[in-house]
Amino acid sequence: MTAPLLAVENVGRRFGGFVALEGVTAAFQPGKVTSIIGPNGAGKSTFFNVLSGVLTPSSGSVRFKGKDLAGVRQHEFVHLGIARSYQITNIFPELSAHENVRVAAQAGRARYNIWTNRKRFSELDDKADAALVAVGLAAKRTETAKFLAHGQQRALEIAIALTSDPQVLLLDEPTAGMGPEETRDMVALLEKLASERTILLVEHKMKMILGLSDRILVLHHGRLIADGSPRDIQTDSEVRRVYLGQNDGYA
Amino acid sequence: MSSPALAAPATASERKPSSVTAALAAYRVPLSILALCLLPWLLPSKALAVNVLVYGVVAVGYNLLFGYTGLLSFGHAAFFGAGAYITGIAIGQFGVPWLVAVFLGILGGGALAFIIGGLTTRTRGIYFSMVTLALAQLVYYVALQASSWTGGENGLRGFTVDKINLFGTTINFLDPINKYYVLMMFAALALWAVSRILNSPFGAAIEAIRENERRARTCGYDVEKTKLLAFTLSGLICALAGTMSALHLAFVPLDVLHYHTSGMIVMMTLLGGARSFFGPFVGALAFLLMEDVFSLWTSHWQIIVGSIFILFVLFLPRGLWGTFLEKAVR
Ligand SMILES: Nc1ncnc2c1ncn2[C@@H]1O[C@H](COP(=O)(O)OP(=O)(O)OP(=O)(O)O)[C@@H](O)[C@H]1O
Numbered sequence: 001m002t003a004p005l006l007a008v009e010n011v012g013r014r015f016g017g018f019v020a021l022e023g024v025t026a027a028f029q030p031g032k033v034t035s036i037i038g039p040n041g042a043g044k045s046t047f048f049n050v051l052s053g054v055l056t057p058s059s060g061s062v063r064f065k066g067k068d069l070a071g072v073r074q075h076e077f078v079h080l081g082i083a084r085s086y087q088i089t090n091i092f093p094e095l096s097a098h099e100n101v102r103v104a105a106q107a108g109r110a111r112y113n114i115w116t117n118r119k120r121f122s123e124l125d126d127k128a129d130a131a132l133v134a135v136g137l138a139a140k141r142t143e144t145a146k147f148l149a150h151g152q153q154r155a156l157e158i159a160i161a162l163t164s165d166p167q168v169l170l171l172d173e174p175t176a177g178m179g180p181e182e183t184r185d186m187v188a189l190l191e192k193l194a195s196e197r198t199i200l201l202v203e204h205k206m207k208m209i210l211g212l213s214d215r216i217l218v219l220h221h222g223r224l225i226a227d228g229s230p231r232d233i234q235t236d237s238e239v240r241r242v243y244l245g246q247n248d249g250y251a
Numbered sequence: 252m253s254s255p256a257l258a259a260p261a262t263a264s265e266r267k268p269s270s271v272t273a274a275l276a277a278y279r280v281p282l283s284i285l286a287l288c289l290l291p292w293l294l295p296s297k298a299l300a301v302n303v304l305v306y307g308v309v310a311v312g313y314n315l316l317f318g319y320t321g322l323l324s325f326g327h328a329a330f331f332g333a334g335a336y337i338t339g340i341a342i343g344q345f346g347v348p349w350l351v352a353v354f355l356g357i358l359g360g361g362a363l364a365f366i367i368g369g370l371t372t373r374t375r376g377i378y379f380s381m382v383t384l385a386l387a388q389l390v391y392y393v394a395l396q397a398s399s400w401t402g403g404e405n406g407l408r409g410f411t412v413d414k415i416n417l418f419g420t421t422i423n424f425l426d427p428i429n430k431y432y433v434l435m436m437f438a439a440l441a442l443w444a445v446s447r448i449l450n451s452p453f454g455a456a457i458e459a460i461r462e463n464e465r466r467a468r469t470c471g472y473d474v475e476k477t478k479l480l481a482f483t484l485s486g487l488i489c490a491l492a493g494t495m496s497a498l499h500l501a502f503v504p505l506d507v508l509h510y511h512t513s514g515m516i517v518m519m520t521l522l523g524g525a526r527s528f529f530g531p532f533v534g535a536l537a538f539l540l541m542e543d544v545f546s547l548w549t550s551h552w553q554i555i556v557g558s559i560f561i562l563f564v565l566f567l568p569r570g571l572w573g574t575f576l577e578k579a580v581r
């Protein structure tokens with residue numbers, strides 16, 4: 001087994017007296033797709049927030065390529081190689097699709113240059129275009145982001161994350177709010193991305209997860225209750241009990 | 252800022268800038284300077300023209316922070332005033348050459364902006380506005396108390412610049428036209444610098460922060476550091492305007508540090524159009540003209556100007572210049 005790219009040990013997170021995440025230990029290998037599932041409020045997004053520096057863990061540690069991430073500020077995560085998308089679309093609404101991706105790419109190149117014309121950084125245009133092509137938005141290049149369809153906005157956010165060429169990509173419900181058609185497109189995109197990157201995925205759509213994942217983690221009330229291959233998870237009695245009668249689980 | 256979860260209807264197509272707008276944007280610096288060159292011949296008095304210059308520059312500096320970075324400071328009088336006082340003190344009490352005094356004013360005001368920015372840019376929304384206001388008030392009281400330096404309530408006098416040497420020639424600075432064009436060179440430099448900043452990668456970063464701070468941070472921008480840099484640059488430009496004001500009036504009233512001045516800077520920027528390059532000059536002109544006209548009619552002119560300001564915020568959020576660009580130059 002190769003060394004894990006990302007490892008969490010005994011991670012917990014509290015909000016006041018409320019325990020949103022507790023005692024989660026897991027390691028993630030490069031090149032795999034791992035899905036995190038669980039009922040609403042299980043702590044999935046909280047887990048992602050801890051992995052991406054949005055929240056600091058109340059206990060435990062997060063290691064990336066052996067380095068402890070305690071004290072690393074949120075904006076540095078992407079420079080280390082951890083990029084993410086959010087459950088609620090998080091883009092630059094007034095900028096064009098291309099500007100959205102370009103300004104993201106620029107963060108790795110020039111952040112405090114106040115004097116050079118930004119057009120001179122033409123490699124950023126190429127990088128931005130490549131990311132738009134990768135998510136199938138090349139034709140929407142000059143469209144203002146807020147005027148894109150919902151599914152296209154979700155794809156744009158993934159393009160933004162891709163500009164940093166991340167080693168780990170965290171996707172929090174990329175198909176949230178999508179109809180069947182948009183979902184199909186997104187699944188195709190994820191399948192393509194899965195062949196080249198390490199992906200952690202939060203999703204509710206069970207069929208999609210079973211098809212995409214190498215491994216599935218199940219969170220319930222902030223605790224990890226199962227961790228295994230899609231086959232193991234399907235037959236796990238504890239998981240079945242948690243999901244029993246929950247429509248969203250197997251939708 | 253929340254995300255636009257509601258997808259727009261398909262008919263709401265993208266607004267492509269017309270070729271006129273694109274040309275105006277590409278040549279915004281020379282066009283702005285041309286407009287400033289003509290200004291004294293279009294206005295009823297040369298003194299008004301110089302005032303438009305001074306307050307236009309302070310509003311341009313403020314716009315960098317408010318319009319482009321999205322931070323509503325209520326304390327920018329501090330940097331304007333610091334520039335004015337430092338220049339006046341340097342000339343009047345230390346006999347420093349006027350051009351050196353200008354640089355000292357800019358640097359001093361910029362340093363103050365760095366300090367106040369360092370204390371405030373970590374706060375957000377209304378807290379940011381309130382803390383900038385409070386710290387600027389502190390600067391006001393320091394200036395009031397340090398009367399041996401600043402002249403206290405009477406203001407600072409005794410540093411009249413009557414002749415200046417520039418490019419090997421001696422210019423009579425008391426002549427209003429000479430004064431205007433000398434000060435205009437500083438305004439031109441400020442416009443050029445701000446245009447470069449807006450075109451730079453940093454210009455894209457501050458826009459990203461204004462658009463969506465959370466996304467900008469996730470993309471890898473150090474939001475706090477970027478805001479501090481924007482705050483400091485904004486303060487430098489406002490301090491330059493302060494030094495221009497000091498040279499112009501040969502007097503620094505304590506009022507330059509008053510929160511009225513901060514409020515006036517906000518109003519000018521909004522009247523002209525935040526986020527538009529030349530808007531702040533238009534706003535300064537509109538404000539000063541209104542002040543001139545309405546103060547002839549009534550001593551309660553501020554009520555009228557304030558009401559007009561409220562109407563602008565409600566119905567013309569892009570301001571005079573922003574709306575003109577949007578409607579007339581399509
Ligand atoms: N910032 C916060 N402050 C207080 N409570 C929070 C905060 N963030 C999350 N929580 C709580 O923590 C619990 C876990 O939330 P989380 O968003 O991680 O769930 P989730 O598994 O992503 O759910 P969903 O499927 O609905 O997205 C919820 O009960 C939520 O209310």
Ligand SMILES: [Mg+2]
Pocket residue numbers: 044045046087172
């Ligand atoms: Mg969630």
